[in-house]
Amino acid sequence: MHVKVAVVGAGFGGLGAAVRLRRLGVTDLVILERAGAVGGAWRDNTYPGCACDIPSHLYSFSFAPNPHWPRSFSGQPEIRRYLEHLTDAFGLRPHLRLDSEVTAARWDADALHWEIETGTGPLTAEVLVSATGPLSEPSLPDLPGLDRFPGAVFHSARWDHTVPLRGRRVAVVGTGASAVQFVPEIQHEVTELTVFQRTPPWVLPKPDRPITAAERALHARIPLTGTLRRQLACGVRELQVGAFTGHPARMRAVERLAALHLRRAVADPELRRRLTPDYRLGCKRVLLSNDWYPTLARPHVRLVDSGLRAVRGATLVAEDGRETTADVLVLGTGFRITDQPIAHRVTGAHGTTLAHEWRDGMAALRGTTAVGFPNLLTVIGPNTGLGNNSMILVIEAQLAYLADFMRKLAALAPPGGRAALTPRPEAVRAWGGLMAARLANSVWNTGGCRSWYLDARGRNTTVWPGTTAAFRRATEQVDLAEYEVLRREAVVARG
Numbered sequence: 001m002h003v004k005v006a007v008v009g010a011g012f013g014g015l016g017a018a019v020r021l022r023r024l025g026v027t028d029l030v031i032l033e034r035a036g037a038v039g040g041a042w043r044d045n046t047y048p049g050c051a052c053d054i055p056s057h058l059y060s061f062s063f064a065p066n067p068h069w070p071r072s073f074s075g076q077p078e079i080r081r082y083l084e085h086l087t088d089a090f091g092l093r094p095h096l097r098l099d100s101e102v103t104a105a106r107w108d109a110d111a112l113h114w115e116i117e118t119g120t121g122p123l124t125a126e127v128l129v130s131a132t133g134p135l136s137e138p139s140l141p142d143l144p145g146l147d148r149f150p151g152a153v154f155h156s157a158r159w160d161h162t163v164p165l166r167g168r169r170v171a172v173v174g175t176g177a178s179a180v181q182f183v184p185e186i187q188h189e190v191t192e193l194t195v196f197q198r199t200p201p202w203v204l205p206k207p208d209r210p211i212t213a214a215e216r217a218l219h220a221r222i223p224l225t226g227t228l229r230r231q232l233a234c235g236v237r238e239l240q241v242g243a244f245t246g247h248p249a250r251m252r253a254v255e256r257l258a259a260l261h262l263r264r265a266v267a268d269p270e271l272r273r274r275l276t277p278d279y280r281l282g283c284k285r286v287l288l289s290n291d292w293y294p295t296l297a298r299p300h301v302r303l304v305d306s307g308l309r310a311v312r313g314a315t316l317v318a319e320d321g322r323e324t325t326a327d328v329l330v331l332g333t334g335f336r337i338t339d340q341p342i343a344h345r346v347t348g349a350h351g352t353t354l355a356h357e358w359r360d361g362m363a364a365l366r367g368t369t370a371v372g373f374p375n376l377l378t379v380i381g382p383n384t385g386l387g388n389n390s391m392i393l394v395i396e397a398q399l400a401y402l403a404d405f406m407r408k409l410a411a412l413a414p415p416g417g418r419a420a421l422t423p424r425p426e427a428v429r430a431w432g433g434l435m436a437a438r439l440a441n442s443v444w445n446t447g448g449c450r451s452w453y454l455d456a457r458g459r460n461t462t463v464w465p466g467t468t469a470a471f472r473r474a475t476e477q478v479d480l481a482e483y484e485v486l487r488r489e490a491v492v493a494r495g
Helices: 012-023 076-089 179-186 213-221 223-245 248-265 269-275 292-296 391-412 425-439 468-474
Strands: 002-008 029-032 102-108 113-118 121-130 152-155 169-173 192-196 301-304 308-312 315-318 323-325 328-331 376-378 418-423 483-488
Touching (some): 012 029, 012 391, 121 391, 169 179, 179 192, 192 315, 213 223, 223 248, 248 292, 269 292, 269 301, 376 391, 391 418, 418 425
Parallel strands (some): 002 121, 152 328, 169 328
Antiparallel strands (some): 102 113, 113 121, 308 315, 315 323, 418 483
16 A cells, blocks of 8 residues: 555644545645554543543634534543544545554655555555654653562553442552642542652643533634634643743742642642642643642542552552552653654664654754654644643644645656655754754743753753744744755656
């Protein structure tokens, strides 16, 4: 099987790429999805209380607005239904190949195409779009004795709903974006709940409420009202970017709001002290919750302000030596952001994997294309993450870049032949230098914390250091001066 474009992943990035390609007239495409349904992270994360921390009208594609969002911050079921609807509304089902995990992809320099191995057989593609997303693979801690824990152990992104929690002693490792949602939900069921906190997060009130039937009717009848609601939510966040990127001291006012939020919920001054971060707000992901602090103040909930060091049978040993016993262990330990599994499976023109080329840090031109990997585009690639806005805005910008990439390829290909674009090393180095310079004074680099925004070497290869409008301008079109053009003439059959 040969296709013009193979898209890996059927979450927001992959489905959005397929929609954009079809609108461009590219219908010779396949969407390779490892699971049995679309949805990506919103299919996999089914933990109690799973919801988005970006306003609903901003967490959807501009070309596919949803006037029927039930809440200002929608939950996982509603977001997954949105993606299923998107798949049907834009006719993507025929392009889907489900249960087809990509196990390997290798660039053929002679044929100018990608040779792809999947769980349902091989295929070739002229262009490969990696849209697996940074939240696709859980990060599991390397804890001595974890494999000998006698009870159930699972990551929050692989929640085991067959494990009963009622009347059990449950321990949670991590206090990130997932934990602040599921911990308040499960505390009603458990007998004892222990939360291991390596570093306290900054938590702000979540301005969530039901969207009234009148509002939904208005958005359905007059779509412009939904658009304005989206633009307002985006504009507020765009105004905050300057504080994140160049003036972290401006975050002090927001820190005071967070401190007030904590003081109102937790009466015990000692517990408040243990829950107060010692780094600048924004250095780690800012969390939104109205029930995280009240939960930790409940009598059957115990906060261990130390990381988990080892597991000895049913006993969990913290780094400071404190011990607790649990029947169930839930790992809220995040994802493999800077070491994504797909990078180990993609082999480029030099015979090396993307993971090998990125061994000293991820690098991609405009967050999308990598040196030595012709016709490979990554959606949500290096330095495209946002610290305070919707990733859907970044995805749409990258899809515009993908569309122009495809237009350029078509114009450059010889009659009956093929073309490929591979970014010049000097262009990628220049782009990486620009990212590093812009991030140097950002709160993510100078805020005094250790976060998943930084790789193992301490480099920030994750965050975009600017507004979404600036990213959109940077990815409006492909600059051919930044690329080397490869061509393959048409092969003429000889009789």
